Amino acid sequence: MNPFRLLALTCALLAAPAARCAEQLNLFAWSEYVPQKVIAGFTKETGIRVNYETYASGEEMLSKLLIGGAAYDLVQPPDYIAEAMIKNKLLRPLDRSKLKNLGNLAPEFLGLPHDPEQKFTVPYLTGTVGIVVNTEKVKEPIRGYRDVFQPKFKNRIVVVNDNREIVSWALVTLGLDQNALTPANLATVRPLVAEWIKLVKVFDSDSPKTPLLNGDVDLGVVWSGEAARLIQENKKFSYVLPAEGAHPYVDLLAIPTTAKNVAAAHRFLDYVLRADVSKLISDEFPYTNPNAAARKLLSPEQRANPASYPQLEKFNTFRDIGKAAAGVDKLVTDLKSAK
């Protein structure tokens, strides 16, 4: 390339951001969680360009937000991360007068312990962690964790690659509080977690449905949205909430204190709270939609999917555990290493 053309190109590149100074919104959200249709629809309606940056864990989001390299206008923390963010004054109180569609949300997803006054967060999608069974391969009834983690199912199980999850399952199986991650409790569950880890073939949080679909495993303890997609694909899969106690979670949308475009963030929040928009989210990601108005627009088949809309008795979410997370991490690393 001749030097003049190179120079011209460089100038063009440098000038480009100035040329398109349209209003922008920096959205920092889970990968595979906000449909492209929704983002495009928002831009079409408001003229605001959305920069969708993604992460693979709530901790990753928190870590990048704290480093402060970019000004995110909207983040999408899970419940226990939101709790830590509220405690540490990292979230901005919402202006409810700008959220006309807030009434669409079902009351059972509001006022939960992570944000008791619902001042900082808006539920986006919720889900449960439950058991998927390939009923063609596993004929006996599976009701809970004890039924999944049996020696005869060795190397036929996939679980989410989430250290806190597996430890919490052991806690509830032994009748302990899933959030009481004290050193004493960790010592109590250690033998049980050790036994379980030996039976697992795959740990995968990103796409635990893949080994089930591929026939590499027959049982899974996975996110309900993954299970819902499996059931959509093939009716041989069934979804069970563990009898010992299921873990439901809420993914939220919130505005960090460092946000630059607070007005656009509110507009986006109100937009995704709209019933027709929220329905689009459910169409693509079949988790439990907390938007009651949107649920009415779903097909009977979508609403009948047992993984999307299970019969849940108690909404017992994860709480912020602060520094105790390091102990959980070490326990699981140690047990995975030992096998």
Added chain:
Amino acid sequence: MRAADTSAQRRPGWAAWLLLTPLLVWLLAFVVAPAAILVAYSFAERDELGRVGFGFSLENYGRIADATYVAVFARSVGYAAITTAICAVLGYPVAWCLARASENWRHRLLLLVMIPFWTSFLIRTYAWITILKSEGLLNGLLLWLHAIATPLELLYTPTAVIVGLVYAYLPFMILPIYGSAEKLDPALIEAAHDLGCGPWRTFAQIVVPLTLPGFYAGVLMVFVPAIGMFAITDLMGGARVPMIGNVIQDQFVGQARDKPFGAALAVVFMLLFVAVYWLLQRRAAEREPA
């Protein structure tokens, strides 16, 4: 000869420094500074969000000595060593044949070694999953040939991890050895034959010593990154056994929320690199006079 010596020993003038500046700035900004930050972090304390706080502590290094993490380090080194050995055994003959091929063929064959780099590494790893999975291509082929009665358990095993690692790093072994082998003057081999050397002796006493620099470079380029690899162990190994890369990642962006400890692990990891590099350099230097 004398003139060349004195000019090489002359102190660099301002023009030389000017030319060096971009490189030095780059090194400072992207190598020295991040490494310094990592070292500083590794002695720091953390708050409950995992942020690095002030305060000096040796606790992070104390924790590395824990049997859990020593085992993780040892396993990572073990996998990397096996990968390097297999890459060397497979890569050396390939590199040698490439270097000896006719000019026309050499370029085509080299292209074949490079083509995989045109596709994303993750996509190629997913391709291996398609091949190795229970209902995958390999099992399908073997079942069709009646070589096996039930599908083999290939994916999510240590073997799958090694296959993935060897596949990913083989080109990094082939290319440097090829570089050395190509420069080797065929006349030297002819001379060895003329002086009565058999093929084995020629190989051991002429070919191997002359291609050793490329071989060492290959070992370094495979062994070092293979220790820290975590995507392959997650995707093809099912994340069943943690590698040092997984553990470090978990401290920074994972659930452990413990950057100082992650930094300490990374510093030890870097020292390991330096040790391997230094050992190989010393071996190479010892060979030189001979």
